[in-house]
Amino acid sequence: MTPPVTRNITTKLQITCRNCSLSDLCIPRGLSQKDVERIGNIVARRKILQRGDFLYRQGDRFRGILAIKAGTAKLVSLDMDGNEFITGYFLPGELLGFDGLADERHACSALALETLTYCEIPAEQIDTLCREVPNLLRELFRHVGRTLTAETDHFMLSQKGxxxxxxxxxxxxxxxxxxxxxxxxxxxxxxxxxxxxxxxxxxxxxxxxxxxxxxxxxxxxxxxxxxxxxxxxxxxxxxxxxxxxx
Amino acid sequence: MTPPVTRNITTKLQITCRNCSLSDLCIPRGLSQKDVERIGNIVARRKILQRGDFLYRQGDRFRGILAIKAGTAKLVSLDMDGNEFITGYFLPGELLGFDGLADERHACSALALETLTYCEIPAEQIDTLCREVPNLLRELFRHVGRTLTAETDHFMLSQKGxxxxxxxxxxxxxxxxxxxxxxxxxxxxxxxxxxxxxxxxxxxxxxxxxxxxxxxxxxxxxxxxxxxxxxxxxxxxxxxxxxxxx
DNA sequence: CGGAAACTTGAAACCTTTCAAGAGTCGTGG
DNA sequence: CCACGACTCTTGAAAGGTTTCAAGTTTCCG
Incomplete structure (x- = not known):
């Protein structure tokens, strides 16, 4: 078995938030050079997944906020009867994982729709990081807020013809x-x-x-x-x- | 005894977060006595509204996070065509206003379904307050997270028979x-x-x-x-x- | 008490789903 | 390189569930 997965030839180039091509989309957008440096040192970088792989599963412990570097992902929710719904999707530069904020467990599963790389702000670091980097807090709130209004729009869309x-x-x-x-x-x-x-x-x-x-x-x-x-x-x-x- | 009363005759008593009957539902839930004291001094208290009054309107500047003390409210969204959708509702002890987090403007209108009183954490204070009261940050995240999963559930519900x-x-x-x-x-x-x-x-x-x-x-x-x-x-x-x- | 608003009830219209079968696409192996 | 099998997608016709339309009835409030 073990299908010949296209394993990542780990480029040894050091990519940080500072020189990330997505910095103007991702969290660093609203932050100063120095602040970016700060979080750049904490963000876990460049995990790679293949189509169908999970970024996280419903019920998983909340590990942190993820930022997609490349590839697309879908958010899948199962109701109590096992019916499947897709409650969102994500493109490069977009943040996901907020469904784990409520009770430390993810309420949805996120899975890659194609080869995908992402970064991660570990959950344990969020608190301290927010305290050290004032603007990060606001930036994170902005992102959850956006996720929220996206869901509202999604709901309204689903009510139309x-x-x-x-x-x-x-x-x-x-x-x-x-x-x-x-x-x-x-x-x-x-x-x-x-x-x-x-x-x-x-x-x-x-x-x-x-x-x-x-x-x-x-x-x-x-x-x-x-x-x-x-x-x-x-x-x-x-x-x-x-x-x-x- | 003292079961949570349904209505409040406008007592002139000074109600703070510390002696609020909803403290075990509202933000203070996860906080220490001292932390509660701290935010209790900042929270604007006991605004009162009548049925049909707006807590805020779509497009309004984000003023802060609101906590309902008594009464119920509905969240109304209008799409670009003017169609109206109700995207959520709120009971005493629940927090709302997160739809203003994305871009400083509320994406929905919130209005009272009956006589309603609420408290408010002013937007400008949130940042500093979170830095001073470490657990508040986590508590707030918990609440947005919950709002988010509530919306997901709402979407799934709306897809059924x-x-x-x-x-x-x-x-x-x-x-x-x-x-x-x-x-x-x-x-x-x-x-x-x-x-x-x-x-x-x-x-x-x-x-x-x-x-x-x-x-x-x-x-x-x-x-x-x-x-x-x-x-x-x-x-x-x-x-x-x-x-x-x- | 009267009028407006909210709610109920029925029948027909409409839109989406369901069911069913066929066509296209992709990867694997002969 | 073509064939096979597994999916995915397309297409059609019938079934089904909600909406629409149209009156009534009840409730609420001045």
């Missing part, structure tokens, strides 16, 4: 990608149709049908897992269309 | 009430059917129908806005029933 859910998902993904320096028009999905469905509260069949419809309308170009957004404005327009009630 | 959504809502409400010292069987709703619908992603008609059905099944006793839970076990059972997929 199927068409809007899918277009909303594409727009969100596209925006978040572009904010992180990736092409906002050429999307290579790491999600399966099933994943998208579980994220949006739809069946994979419905997702498939709507993707096809958007393609037929000329708004996007769907080819298996690669999606080309042709007319984002019209996509946005169609996303907004359907409001009626108060 | 209508019957489970309503029973799930009743069970959640009942549990949270009892955890706060209120009767878990005798519920006096401060929500309208419309509110419940907006919270669960259902129309008010559907909520009405299902409430009636649960009544007819003998699981609850519905009388306008007062709900008596007769058979919570069976209610739980019916909530779990419907799991099939993996």
């Amino acid at each position: 199927a068409e809007e859910r899918v277009t909303g998902f594409l727009l969100d993904l596209s925006d978040r990608l572009s904010r992180r320096g990736f092409s906002s028009a050429e999307i290579k999905l790491t999600f399966s149709r099933h994943d998208i469905g579980k994220y949006l509260g739809l069946t994979l069949e419905t997702v498939s049908r709507i993707l096809k419809k958007l393609d037929a309308m000329g708004l996007v170009n769907v080819n298996a897992r690669s999606i080309h957004i042709i007319d984002k404005d019209k996509l946005r327009e169609m996303f907004a269309t359907s409001s009626k009630e108060t | 209508a019957e489970e959504r309503v029973t799930g809502f009743l069970l959640d409400l009942s549990d949270r009430l009892s955890r706060r010292g209120f009767s878990s069987a005798e519920i006096k709703l401060t929500f309208s059917r419309h509110d419940i619908g907006k919270y669960l992603g259902l129309t008010l008609e559907t909520v009405s129908r299902i409430l009636k059905k649960l009544d007819a099944m003998g699981l609850v006793n519905v009388n306008a806005r007062s709900i008596h839970i007769i058979d919570k076990d069976k209610l739980r059972e019916m909530f779990a029933t419907s799991s099939k997929e993996t």
Whole structure:
């Protein structure tokens, strides 16, 4: 057995927060040079995972806040009946792990959708680090806050019609990608149709049908897992269309 | 004795965190006597609002974290099209306002469902207070974390069948009430059917129908806005029933 | 007491799911 | 290099659950 995993040739280059390419997205964003140096020494760096590997599992002890350096991940929640829901997804530069804050145990599982590297602020260090680096506290709050409003948006999206859910998902993904320096028009999905469905509260069949419809309308170009957004404005327009009630 | 009273005749007595009846629910829970004293001096106390009043509005500048002393509140979000969603609700002893953490502006509106009093930790004080009171930081993180997982649960609930959504809502409400010292069987709703619908992603008609059905099944006793839970076990059972997929 | 708002109730319309089968994709091994 | 098997995705038709629409009825409050 033991499949020939593409093991990481550990580049011996020392990457710290200071010279990390994501510093303008990640925690250091709001921090001074000196502060960055400080947390750079504590952050555990460059863990590497393969598709399907867990960053952490539901029920795991909370180890710390993770920052994705490369790759994408999904947040999976199981309810008491074992039904699976995807409650969020993460791109490079985004922070996750906050679901372990409530009671020291993770409420969700996070797993890699492709080869993924990440950094980690160990849980035990957070308190002291926040005290030593005043702005870090605020920065962390900003990030949980953002996670929170993202969940709110996710909920609202999941209450709309199927068409809007899918277009909303594409727009969100596209925006978040572009904010992180990736092409906002050429999307290579790491999600399966099933994943998208579980994220949006739809069946994979419905997702498939709507993707096809958007393609037929000329708004996007769907080819298996690669999606080309042709007319984002019209996509946005169609996303907004359907409001009626108060 | 001294069971948690439902209402407070505006006693002119000086209430601080130390002698607050909710101290075992609110922030002070995890803190030492001395720490409580400390934050007790900073917390702005006992603002009072009437039904329909806003604790804060979407877009308002983030003023601080609020703790409800008495009464209930709902969190309302409007999407870009003006559609209204209820993204959460709060009982005495619960903290809200975290939706303002992301960018100094509240992403939702919070409004009182009945006469309500609350306390407030001013935003400007949070940083310094956290540095002075080490455990407060952890306690605050615990609370945001809890808010986060509550939202996840809310999302998952909203993906289920209508019957489970309503029973799930009743069970959640009942549990949270009892955890706060209120009767878990005798519920006096401060929500309208419309509110419940907006919270669960259902129309008010559907909520009405299902409430009636649960009544007819003998699981609850519905009388306008007062709900008596007769058979919570069976209610739980019916909530779990419907799991099939993996 | 009267009027507005909240709630109930029924029937039809609508959207998404379910079920079922076929097509495409990918990796492995002959 | 092609075949095989396992997935993943597509596509169609029927079933099912919620919403919508449309009246009523009740409750609440001035």
